Amino acid sequence: MIQVLIIEDEKRVAQLTQKGLIQLGYKVDVAYDGDEGLIKFNEGNIDLVICDIMLPTINGLEVSKRIRQNDKLTPILMLTALGTTDDKLEGFDSGADDYMVKPFDLRELDARIKVLLRRKLEQNDTNKQTNSYQDLTLNDDEKIAIRDGVKIKLSPKEYQLLHYMVANAERVLSRTEIAEKVWETYFDTGTNFIDVYVSYLRNKVDKPFATKLIHTRPGLGFILTSQP
Template sequence: MHRILIVEDDERVSELIKRGLEEQGYEITLAYDGLTGKKLASQYDYDLVITDIILPKMDGLDLCKEINRVKSGIPIIMLTALGTTDDKVEGFDAGADDYLVKPFEMRELLARIRALLKRNARAASQPGNSLNYAGLEMNLRTRSVKRNGTEIDLTPKEFSLLKYMMQNPERVLPRAEIADKVWNTHFDTGTNFIDVYINYLRKKIDKDFNKKLIHTKTGMGFILKAE
């Protein structure tokens, strides 16, 4: 049975989510403020966390950062009424794995949960602790990245995006595929958060090196290739 922590200060909303998830066989713990959510996430093992952004005592962004600091690897879904590209980028920068805008349907939340749990189970079963390509080294256990021996500091979502590109080098990755595999969502052509994160990676991975690794294929997507 998968254990899920829900951090939501609106008791009506949290109870509705709790009831819907328990009907699907999930074990649910509720917290109504960010500090309580942080304490629970630190003390107990959860398979997934669902959190609102606007919370008493500690907001969902800071909560997300704290969870990633003490227990990196727990999937986090953010629930919010804010749905602009900047809002999504801020959530992903904090370490969220997915982002669901209120109001939402329970079946959509369930689909996001299943996708994240499946992805984590698949990642845990994969052998090897590192990925390497053209002088780029990624340690999956310590979540560290180096290029030609130089340490590169990435946010959790930048790490996930680069990881997927390193797992699929020299292959054009369409935006829709990146959205599905890295963000577990359908690509919304009205937002450009994937392009924003590609630019983040370029600044960190390519800026200080002569050989560029991250390239745009106009009208097609992006590719990791030494050229």
């Protein structure tokens, strides 16, 4: 049985979500503040975390960061009333895998959970693979990028995006494809998330080096290639 941990200080929301997920066949535990959430996460074999951002004691972003210090794979879904682009970017950068804005539909939450759990299984299958292109190497076990011997620190989403680009080097990737493959089908393509993250990668992976690898193809998308 899949073990879900809900970290939510609004007791009615937490209890209704717990009840609904139990009816769908999940095993569900609830914590009402950040400290309690981290304790329960560390004590149990949690398969997925649903975490609010605005929490007592420790906010959800910090909870996510602390989980990610030792656990790179357990999916974290942010469930919050905050819905601006900056809020979502901050959530992804803290280590969250997905983002839902309250109020939400239980059926959509169930669908998101299934997608995240499937992704976790896929990541487990390739956990120790090393991928490379030119002088750029990605290590899926340590979740680090190395270029020309220099270690490059990336956020979880930056790493996922770069991983996909390396796996599909020398091929133009449309924004729609990136949205579906990196952010799954629930990604809001009406925002500029993809362009923002490509810019992040350029600053870290390209800017310090003579050869640029990440290029834009106007009207088409982006490509990882050593050829301009």
